[in-house]
Amino acid sequence: MSNYRKIQAEDCPCREGMFPRGKVSRRGLLFAVGSTVGVSSASLVRPALAAALSAPPGSIHYDVAADPTKEQGRPTFEDGGYGSRSQFETAVRLLAPNPNPNTTFTPLADLLGNITPSGLHFERHHAGIPVIDPAKHSLVIHGLVGTPKRFTMADIRRMPSVTRKHFIECSGNTLSGWTGQMEKTVQASHGLLSTSEWTGVLFSEFAKQVGLKPEGTWVLAEGSDGAVMTRSIPMEKMLRDAILAYGQNGEAIRPEQGYPLRLVLPGYEGNTHIKWIQSLQVSGAPFMSREETSKYTDLMPDGVAWEFVFEMDAKSVITFPSGAMRLPGPGFYEITGLAWSGRGRISGVEVSTDGGATWQKADLEGIPEPICTIRFKLPWMWDGKPRVLLSRCADETGYVQPIRKQLVEQRGVNAFYHYNGIQAWGVGPDGSVSNAAA
Amino acid sequence: MPPLKIALAAILVFGAPAGAAMAETKTAFDFGQPITSADLQRYLSIPPNGAGLPPGHGDASQGRMVYEEKCAACHGEKLEGISETGAPALIGGRGTLVTAKPFKTVESYWPYATTVFDYVRRAMPFNAPGSLTGDEVYAATAYVLARGKIISESQVMDASSLPEVEMPNLRGFILDPRPR
Numbered sequence: 001m002s003n004y005r006k007i008q009a010e011d012c013p014c015r016e017g018m019f020p021r022g023k024v025s026r027r028g029l030l031f032a033v034g035s036t037v038g039v040s041s042a043s044l045v046r047p048a049l050a051a052a053l054s055a056p057p058g059s060i061h062y063d064v065a066a067d068p069t070k071e072q073g074r075p076t077f078e079d080g081g082y083g084s085r086s087q088f089e090t091a092v093r094l095l096a097p098n099p100n101p102n103t104t105f106t107p108l109a110d111l112l113g114n115i116t117p118s119g120l121h122f123e124r125h126h127a128g129i130p131v132i133d134p135a136k137h138s139l140v141i142h143g144l145v146g147t148p149k150r151f152t153m154a155d156i157r158r159m160p161s162v163t164r165k166h167f168i169e170c171s172g173n174t175l176s177g178w179t180g181q182m183e184k185t186v187q188a189s190h191g192l193l194s195t196s197e198w199t200g201v202l203f204s205e206f207a208k209q210v211g212l213k214p215e216g217t218w219v220l221a222e223g224s225d226g227a228v229m230t231r232s233i234p235m236e237k238m239l240r241d242a243i244l245a246y247g248q249n250g251e252a253i254r255p256e257q258g259y260p261l262r263l264v265l266p267g268y269e270g271n272t273h274i275k276w277i278q279s280l281q282v283s284g285a286p287f288m289s290r291e292e293t294s295k296y297t298d299l300m301p302d303g304v305a306w307e308f309v310f311e312m313d314a315k316s317v318i319t320f321p322s323g324a325m326r327l328p329g330p331g332f333y334e335i336t337g338l339a340w341s342g343r344g345r346i347s348g349v350e351v352s353t354d355g356g357a358t359w360q361k362a363d364l365e366g367i368p369e370p371i372c373t374i375r376f377k378l379p380w381m382w383d384g385k386p387r388v389l390l391s392r393c394a395d396e397t398g399y400v401q402p403i404r405k406q407l408v409e410q411r412g413v414n415a416f417y418h419y420n421g422i423q424a425w426g427v428g429p430d431g432s433v434s435n436a437a438a
Numbered sequence: 439m440p441p442l443k444i445a446l447a448a449i450l451v452f453g454a455p456a457g458a459a460m461a462e463t464k465t466a467f468d469f470g471q472p473i474t475s476a477d478l479q480r481y482l483s484i485p486p487n488g489a490g491l492p493p494g495h496g497d498a499s500q501g502r503m504v505y506e507e508k509c510a511a512c513h514g515e516k517l518e519g520i521s522e523t524g525a526p527a528l529i530g531g532r533g534t535l536v537t538a539k540p541f542k543t544v545e546s547y548w549p550y551a552t553t554v555f556d557y558v559r560r561a562m563p564f565n566a567p568g569s570l571t572g573d574e575v576y577a578a579t580a581y582v583l584a585r586g587k588i589i590s591e592s593q594v595m596d597a598s599s600l601p602e603v604e605m606p607n608l609r610g611f612i613l614d615p616r617p618r
Contacts, residue, residue, distance in 0.1 A: 100523075414540050
């Protein structure tokens with residue numbers, strides 16, 4: 001967890017955005033570096049190239065027109081037929097400073113609406129990002145089945161498909177909540193959460209093709225990266241709503257998200273959504289893989305750990321205003337954030353602007369979908385006094401997001417995974433927003 | 439007849455032959471190609487009962503050589519873990535799970551020895567995953583277990599002995615008790 005502390009010390013991209021704190025912005029810094037290079041080594045790097053190199057990830061630099069109404073814009077199809085974002089957009093994933101870089105956080109404060117852009121989906125890798133040729137990739141289903149079979153990507157693309165919106169959340173998301181440690185930004189505290197529209201084939205369709213033996217109560221999913229990662233999943237879950245997904249947000253799934261095929265288990269902790277999936281082995285018991293014994297188990301104060309803790313309980317967080325922002329002055333703001341539950345639809349979100357003394361019902365943006373994030377909003381007049389902003393959500397099972405004290409009383413402070421307590425952001429008299437825990 | 443009804447009538451009339459043709463095609467999808475057990479060799483995972491463990495064997499003295507050559511650079515000469523490499527400690531920590539600072543290692547936390555074998559075989563060493571022979575995996579597993587004082591220095595690990603190893607924290611887990 002000391003790694004997460006380091007993030008706070010470093011200049012974080014999410015300090016930018018609507019209300020930067022007046023430091024040198026990342027964009028400004030990049031352009032400054034670019035011009036320095038252009039001046040000091042003009043013979044080596046042309047200024048235009050330096051400017052091009054300075055474009056934020058996912059964008060291409062173009063010279064800005066003095067008056068865009070007085071000249072033709074850049075030619076159609078100059079991008080080769082695949083567009084990129086504006087060179088003025090700088091939101092990026094945040095890299096956790098681990099010895100082996102393997103984790104990035106989604107910039108939640110920069111997101112609009114409900115879907116996470118595929119290029120900003122959080123990442124947690126165990127052996128890097130493999131490059132896999134879909135023509136050579138296949139999914140094998142074996143074990144306690146009638147006919148073990150291999151499905152090529154071409155087979156899978158021909159099968160009946162579904163398209164559904166679901167979030168994926170790492171169960172280590174918001175883990176700093178257990179110890180009460182306060183991440184500076186919502187990206188660092190809650191950014192192991194992303195929402196996509198997934199397209200693929202239900203596992204139940206594959207089950208019809210291979211035939212299941214009645215004693216097959218678990219399924220081991222295995223990836224084809226260097227970690228060859230495995231998780232055991234209850235058959236009941238696999239048949240209920242598991243998707244073998246090849247599509248994400250209207251196009252092929254991104255390499256970082258498991259191209260060409262990943263498992264999507266709506267509501268289950270992110271680690272179970274095996275990427276680059278190559279095998280499903282039906283068995284009569286879990287395999288007790290490294291991930292499901294030594295890692296994704298929740299240690300209780302009595303020294304016993306919970307295992308197979310799958311569902312992500314209901315959670316919400318205010319993304320605006322949130323940590324490291326600064327409100328320019330008293331006046332109107334729209335408080336907004338995200339709420340989600342691994343057990344069904346969000347049934348409601350409440351927001352407090354006075355540290356929990358009173359609560360107001362937030363407006364939900366659209367109709368809640370099962371096991372999907374939903375954006376909430378509340379108009380707010382800031383009076384310029386110190387305030388503590390909170391959000392809490394409930395899901396359709398009747399479960400209400402708890403406060404930290406309730407979680408710690410039940411599970412201690414060393415559970416590591418599955419923290420879902422209420423998040424508080426403090427607004428200071430100068431408009432600065434900081435983590436106020438809860 | 440209004441235009442809409444004409445159109446519907448046309449669909450009904452001309453739709454009939456198409457429907458008849460559909461009825462003659464296969465109704466089962468029949469996707470996927472059957473495979474043999476030989477095709478499945480690379481997918482075998484090892485559950486706690488040891489099913490699928492490969493031939494081969496190794497003990498701690500053989501494992502020491504494997505460990506020093508292929509594991510120690512990341513996990514440390516004394517299996518203590520090295521924070522700079524991100525490789526965790528493999529031994530120690532017994533009795534710490536109830537304390538404020540639990541120290542989770544193979545010795546103190548992992549419930550099954552088969553998991554060590556399975557994980558090392560598929561994912562280690564980090565710079566060349568899946569490169570160890572069956573004998574090397576048995577030996578490296580024996581070395582870690584012996585250094586953790588879970589088996590003796592001379593105990594040979596193979597397909598029959600490995601599942602018999604009782605890990606110190608075998609009974610340290612319960613199923614998620616949260617209400618469904």
